[in-house]
Amino acid sequence: MFNQTDQMADIRRIAIVGSGLAGLTAALLLQRNNLEVTVFEKSRGPGGRMAAKRVPGGSADIGAQYFTARNPSFLEFLGQYAGESSFGAWRGRFGYQNSEGKWESFPDEDRYVGIPRMTAITRKLSETVELRTQTRIQRLVPDARAWVLQDTDGRSHGPFDAVIITAPPAQARDIVTNSQLHDLAAELDDPVLHIQPCWACAAYFKEPLSVSYDAMRCQSDVLYWVANNSSKPGREDSGQWWVLHANPEWSRDNEHTCAEQVADAMVCAFQQVAGCSVKPDDAVTHRWLYAKSSSTDNPGFRWFGDQRIGLAGDWLSGGRVEGAFDSAEGLAEKILSL
Ligand SMILES: Cc1cc2nc3c(=O)[nH]c(=O)nc-3n(C[C@H](O)[C@H](O)[C@H](O)COP(=O)(O)OP(=O)(O)OC[C@H]3O[C@@H](n4cnc5c(N)ncnc54)[C@H](O)[C@@H]3O)c2cc1C
Known part of the structure; x- marks a missing residue:
């Protein structure tokens, strides 16, 4: 042209x-x-x-949960332009369900988040x-x-x-x-064609839950990820906000399901994953039409x-x-x- x-x-x-x-x-x-x-x-x-969504008492990261910085120029760039106080390492306990459904810990790795919320970096x-x-x-x-x-x-x-x-x-x-x-x-x-949708739900529990991991990649018909957002550095929540992400297949099948029904189904799946029956005191949802790319x-x-x-x-x-x-x-x- x-x-x-x-x-x-x-x-x-x-x-x-x-x-x-x-x-x-x-x-x-x-x-x-x-x-x-x-x-x-x-x-x-x-x-x-x-992204972070404002929720009563604070905010919850409803998009990216954490990031790696294997390329040294990424951390250098963030330090220079976002400043050291806008991000930090999340020292949570990370687990995943293996093919037999048993829980195993993820190997240690530096995982970073925005402080006090993910959007602090881009702000x-x-x-x-x-x-x-x-x-x-x-x-x-x-x-x-x-x-x-x-x-x-x-x-x-x-x-x-x-x-x-x-x-x-x-x-x-x-x-x-x-x-x-x-x-x-x-x-x-x-x-x-390779972009996948994702339903996200942030669920609030006044009383902290007793769960072995702060972040879990799970094998569930509904969810692929749950994390205790309040375990990230700089969050000062009273109680706990958990962020739940539905898997791409379930998200696609439920693209037009109403938010209340989505929250109910995701919380129910979370209870199974976390092995608890406590009901959340609050829940908000967000639908990502374009969440992640599966392209190789x-x-x-x-x-x-x-x-x-x-x-x-x-x-x-x-x-x-x-x-x-x-x-x-x-x-x-x-x-x-x-
Ligand atoms: C639910 C979820 C969980 C995730 N978890 C992780 C994780 O744990 N770790 C990880 O590393 N990554 C994760 N990701 C992926 C990560 O969020 C993205 O890789 C990254 O944020 C993409 O950045 P980007 O700048 O390429 O795109 P985006 O952040 O999508 O930025 C594109 C921007 O363009 C704007 N825009 C679009 N169209 C227009 C237009 N016509 N005019 C003007 N503006 C426009 C949009 O509003 C947006 O702000 C997750 C994503 C989602 C949704």
Whole structure:
């Protein structure tokens, strides 16, 4: 479209769609190399799937539960831009059910969380970024050798020399389809098929439960994960908030089930997993239509030089928080190397 003009000298202003970890990482890495970056986010605040829901007395992490930092530059980046006080290690007891249904402990590993909630990290990262929240990008419109972004309220933003889309694949595909970029949209068909939904439920127990593990990957018809959110560092809950995640199959089968019924079924499954019959004193739910990618194809990131459009996000790099960082770091390095 732009006749192979993806020279760095021509790229000064960059638009980034999405303020999850991938979008904010790309923004900060490009900005420190003197590029002008604007981040657009459809929600009220940054964070994406590193999400926390306000609950009576505090908050519960209803999206990403913890993250690893095997790539040393990830911790370095977080220390520099989010600050040491916004995250820390979660020293919980982690267990899983083996194929015979017996509980075993997970090997020790450094597992990190935001403090006092998962969103603390992305709030900090977004502080020095130009972020336009409540702005859902609908399409990209070519304007001479640049892009103008149009949002769903009919506003135009730009022009920008390049665009990075960090939305999950179905939302990224909508944007490029609306922009008449049909070849690019076709490349997203397969990634869209690999995104799995997830019902999440946060359940409150006034009296602490007596359970052997703080976090459990379980074999259940309904659940695949339960964790005592109150065991994470910096949470000052009286009582315990447990976060339950339904498995992809159950979540898909119950996509349209009402929230009350979902909470009942998930709590009932939790009681079986935890071996207790205590009823929760409160419960809230959240439905993730695009939770995690099951794809084994991990190109890292995509850069379409002709169009000056980049794609980054967890789904291109293993489907986890650290993958979102790796993907954005890879794309930022690619753009800076042009
Ligand atoms: C239930 C659940 C449990 C998880 N557990 C873990 C875990 O324990 N460990 C782990 O490492 N990972 C976990 N993950 C995955 C982890 O949350 C993601 O890998 C990571 O947060 C993805 O970051 P991202 O920046 O790539 O995408 P996102 O966080 O999804 O960011 C994309 C952003 O784009 C915005 N957006 C979308 N469309 C538009 C548009 N048109 N205009 C403007 N903005 C738009 C979205 O609102 C969002 O903020 C979990 C995810 C879920 C949902």
